[in-house]
Amino acid sequence: MMRILFALTLMVVLSGALGAQVGDTRSVLASIDARAEAYTDIAMKIWSFAEVGYQETRSSALLQEQLADAGFTVSAGVAEIPTAFVATWGSGQPVIGIVGEFDALPGLSQAASPERKPIVENGPGHGCGHHLFGTASTAAAIAVKDWMAANKRGGTLKFFGTPAEEGGSGKVYMIRAGLFDDVDAVVAWHAGDRNAVSASSTLANITAKVRFRGVSAHASSAPHRGRSALDGVEAMNAMVNLMREHIPSDARIHYVITNGGQAPNVVPDFAEVYYYARHHDMRVLDGLWERITNAAHGAALGTDTKVEIDITGSVWNVLPNEHLARVMHSHLEAVGGFEYTPAERGFAESIRTTLDGTLPAIDTTNQIMAPQGGVGSASTDMGDVSWRVPTVQMTAATWVPGTPAHSWQAVAAGGMSIGAKGMIVAAKTMALTVIDLMSNPTHIQRARAEFDKSRGSDFKYSTRLADRKPALDYRKNP
Numbered sequence: 001m002m003r004i005l006f007a008l009t010l011m012v013v014l015s016g017a018l019g020a021q022v023g024d025t026r027s028v029l030a031s032i033d034a035r036a037e038a039y040t041d042i043a044m045k046i047w048s049f050a051e052v053g054y055q056e057t058r059s060s061a062l063l064q065e066q067l068a069d070a071g072f073t074v075s076a077g078v079a080e081i082p083t084a085f086v087a088t089w090g091s092g093q094p095v096i097g098i099v100g101e102f103d104a105l106p107g108l109s110q111a112a113s114p115e116r117k118p119i120v121e122n123g124p125g126h127g128c129g130h131h132l133f134g135t136a137s138t139a140a141a142i143a144v145k146d147w148m149a150a151n152k153r154g155g156t157l158k159f160f161g162t163p164a165e166e167g168g169s170g171k172v173y174m175i176r177a178g179l180f181d182d183v184d185a186v187v188a189w190h191a192g193d194r195n196a197v198s199a200s201s202t203l204a205n206i207t208a209k210v211r212f213r214g215v216s217a218h219a220s221s222a223p224h225r226g227r228s229a230l231d232g233v234e235a236m237n238a239m240v241n242l243m244r245e246h247i248p249s250d251a252r253i254h255y256v257i258t259n260g261g262q263a264p265n266v267v268p269d270f271a272e273v274y275y276y277a278r279h280h281d282m283r284v285l286d287g288l289w290e291r292i293t294n295a296a297h298g299a300a301l302g303t304d305t306k307v308e309i310d311i312t313g314s315v316w317n318v319l320p321n322e323h324l325a326r327v328m329h330s331h332l333e334a335v336g337g338f339e340y341t342p343a344e345r346g347f348a349e350s351i352r353t354t355l356d357g358t359l360p361a362i363d364t365t366n367q368i369m370a371p372q373g374g375v376g377s378a379s380t381d382m383g384d385v386s387w388r389v390p391t392v393q394m395t396a397a398t399w400v401p402g403t404p405a406h407s408w409q410a411v412a413a414g415g416m417s418i419g420a421k422g423m424i425v426a427a428k429t430m431a432l433t434v435i436d437l438m439s440n441p442t443h444i445q446r447a448r449a450e451f452d453k454s455r456g457s458d459f460k461y462s463t464r465l466a467d468r469k470p471a472l473d474y475r476k477n478p
């Protein structure tokens with residue numbers, strides 16, 4: 001009780017310190033609490049659907065249904081992507097966006113159990129917590145809408161249902177379609193192992209499937225008549241691996257061979273390698289990508305094969321906004337973290353026996369960390385959004401402290417009450433943040449001024465996905 005009183009007092013003090021009073025927001029928090037069970041059911045449905053990028057038909061429809069029932073106008077299938085949507089409520093200024101993701105990852109199927117136990121062997125799973133991401137964002141959007149309606153506030157609230165974050169660059173196509181053009185600020189979050197607003201950047205990332213085509217022949221009786229597509233892949237990889245010595249040491253290049261032929265006695269006429277390249281500055285990465293492209297062409301020339309480079313994804317490094325981070329942090333502090341029940345604590349302790357390295361304390365779910373700067377090692381298409389619109393994001397402790405993203409341990413905790421509790425922390429913090437932005441035009445002005453300064457006056461957004469159709473089949477291997 002003392003904690004709740006303290007949190008409420010802090011909230012009033014902080015909202016007063018940061019701008020105009022937003023009125024009594026207790027009803028907003030209460031409305032999210034009242035629906036917490038319903039939102040948990042929705043998140044767990046999406047967790048069990050575990051639909052991968054651009055195939056999130058049921059997940060997308062379920063979230064659309066919640067928003068439509070709450071009175072939002074839903075445009076589905078936007079930006080030539082069947083599972084992308086925008087749900088709008090209200091009119092006029094300001095226009096605040098909330099982003100929700102919902103795609104799963106291949107190969108991470110896992111029960112909500114503290115030991116490794118796939119539900120479907122090699123099936124997909126929510127290793128990045130996007131089932132919680134989409135649901136908490138929906139909960140926040142509906143709570144803000146209810147508050148706007150009750151307080152007769154003007155302004156436009158837009159929920160962006162963004163598919164295929166994991167390597168599909170869904171948001172990039174939504175930006176290209178102009179869907180973010182009139183938005184003043186974007187609020188988002190991500191599943192994580194701690195409660196913290198993010199003031200950090202990420203790595204820009206370009207991904208491509210490089211396909212070589214040669215001529216098949218009997219590998220023993222007529223090898224001279226064949227031209228091996230796999231040779232093309234191997235020659236390219238050899239050149240890229242030599243290149244590693246002569247690139248910035250903080251760049252990352254990784255690949256998997258998704259098709260290397262079918263049988264050793266047939267010279268493969270088709271082979272494919274799937275590349276990711278990353279750096280913390282897209283402008284550096286773009287030059288690096290040019291060299292990787294040259295290696296592909298060089299490999300084709302040297303092996304007498306043909307090459308096609310299909311760029312399936314390209315995302316910018318995130319441009320942080322410190323002003324918005326401060327605003328969101330004040331609300332995260334007001335909302336606070338959560339305690340484990342004895343059963344959740346037991347689950348967390350079991351999970352932690354499977355994690356390597358030095359782990360943060362088990363009860364950090366109850367703490368709010370200070371926003372941290374620097375550059376994380378992941379990549380996200382939120383990066384492109386952040387160069388288009390001032391953007392703020394946070395993480396909530398939906399995973400047991402010490403859990404890395406894209407792990408079975410993340411799927412496990414995200415599929416039970418620990419994930420659900422973290423999701424509610426995120427929903428409440430996002431709702432309060434959006435209400436603050438709706439109520440205080442100075443926040444938008446200050447965020448915009450910082451954004452203009454960070455981007456620089458000569459900044460021009462560009463993407464290597466400029467003229468391709470969304471890679472709706474990027475999850476299918478040949």
Ligand SMILES: [Zn+2]
Nearest residue numbers: 128166405406
């Ligand atoms: Zn991820």
Ligand SMILES: [Zn+2]
Nearest residue numbers: 128130165190
């Ligand atoms: Zn993610």
